[in-house]
Amino acid sequence: MLTSSGLDRILTLELVRVSERAAVAAARLRGRGDEKAADQVAVDAMRSELNRLAIRGTVVIGEGERDEAPMLYIGEEVGAGDGPVVDIALDPLEGTTLCAKNQPNSLAVIAIAEKGSLLNAPDVYMDKIAIGPGYPEGTINIDLSPTENITRLAKAKGVEIHHITACILDRPRHAKLIDEVRATGAAIRLIGDGDVAAIIDTTDPEATGIDIYLGTGGAPEGVLAAAALRCTGGQMQGRLILDTPEKVARAAKMGVADPKAIYRAEDLASGDVLFAATGVTDGNMLAGVKFTKNYIETHTIVMRSSSRTVREIIAKHQDPDKF
Numbered sequence: 001m002l003t004s005s006g007l008d009r010i011l012t013l014e015l016v017r018v019s020e021r022a023a024v025a026a027a028r029l030r031g032r033g034d035e036k037a038a039d040q041v042a043v044d045a046m047r048s049e050l051n052r053l054a055i056r057g058t059v060v061i062g063e064g065e066r067d068e069a070p071m072l073y074i075g076e077e078v079g080a081g082d083g084p085v086v087d088i089a090l091d092p093l094e095g096t097t098l099c100a101k102n103q104p105n106s107l108a109v110i111a112i113a114e115k116g117s118l119l120n121a122p123d124v125y126m127d128k129i130a131i132g133p134g135y136p137e138g139t140i141n142i143d144l145s146p147t148e149n150i151t152r153l154a155k156a157k158g159v160e161i162h163h164i165t166a167c168i169l170d171r172p173r174h175a176k177l178i179d180e181v182r183a184t185g186a187a188i189r190l191i192g193d194g195d196v197a198a199i200i201d202t203t204d205p206e207a208t209g210i211d212i213y214l215g216t217g218g219a220p221e222g223v224l225a226a227a228a229l230r231c232t233g234g235q236m237q238g239r240l241i242l243d244t245p246e247k248v249a250r251a252a253k254m255g256v257a258d259p260k261a262i263y264r265a266e267d268l269a270s271g272d273v274l275f276a277a278t279g280v281t282d283g284n285m286l287a288g289v290k291f292t293k294n295y296i297e298t299h300t301i302v303m304r305s306s307s308r309t310v311r312e313i314i315a316k317h318q319d320p321d322k323f
């Protein structure tokens with residue numbers, strides 16, 4: 001360990017290779033209309049690179065339960081078997097449909113955290129709300145209406161409501177939410193998939209044009225997005241949607257005692273967290289993988305919660321055979 005507390009700083013840079021490799025593998029299958037194949041190659045690539053890292057890791061947010069995911073399943077032990085004991089949240093291809101259709105914002109994502117510091121979220125929906133850094137604590141509150149949250153955000157930002165853009169997943173379940181947000185005068189960016197990227201986008205509204213994320217998406221993706229926000233600053237709240245006794249029981253088995261609990265980013269991902277994402281397709285923040293005649297170029301964001309350093313790494317891989 002190089003630091004007196006928390007995770008080894010070197011790991012931050014090592015993590016880049018893991019998301020880079022998954023992104024390159026998936027990018028080879030961009031636009032082929034085959035979600036499964038793109039996901040599978042990303043999983044294989046991420047797993048083999050992860051197993052070279054000097055960690056003793058356990059996947060807590062992964063591809064699914066052991067019986068439904070042959071690799072990177074929840075509970076799988078990964079890493080080279082020496083080094084710190086850590087928990088891992090990953091999504092080798094976040095936005096499989098975006099990749100299959102060659103649309104913006106698919107990513108390879110991984111977060112590493114001190115053992116026990118990530119919410120072991122079941123694969124259910126989570127109601128989410130997120131904004132970037134620089135606003136007073138409590139500017140958003142998941143118990144308030146979308147109208148109130150948007151009004152408070154506009155006030156905190158010092159702009160008219162029509163200068164606020166909300167990002168929402170384009171789903172029938174969001175019809176009411178979309179109507180209400182439009183009625184406030186705010187603009188909406190509707191996305192087909194990829195709410196991890198959407199939440200990260202709120203951290204830099206000047207670059208991405210997105211001020212706030214609202215709506216329900218996957219709970220595992222919520223933990224990944226929270227890990228990123230812990231590193232960049234910003235506020236997020238999430239609540240699991242446990243609308244059947246079966247889901248309540250499944251969540252309880254994973255350690256969720258209060259099915260109605262509201263989790264802040266700090267609760268979803270506490271302790272020291274490292275986060276890396278590499279663009280697969282071009283996105284608002286990250287460029288997608290580029291295949292040129294002589295090299296493969298990747299664009300990765302990598303960050304660490306304890307120092308809040310955010311690095312962007314553009315890598316030229318001159319040895320394509322490695323991928």
Ligand code: VTB
Pocket residue numbers: 094095096169171192193194195196216217218219221
């Ligand atoms: C989100 C998003 C994912 O699923 O969590 C979303 O991050 C929500 O689920 O990229 P539904 O598709 O069931 O609405 C994805 O869009 C796909 O995994």
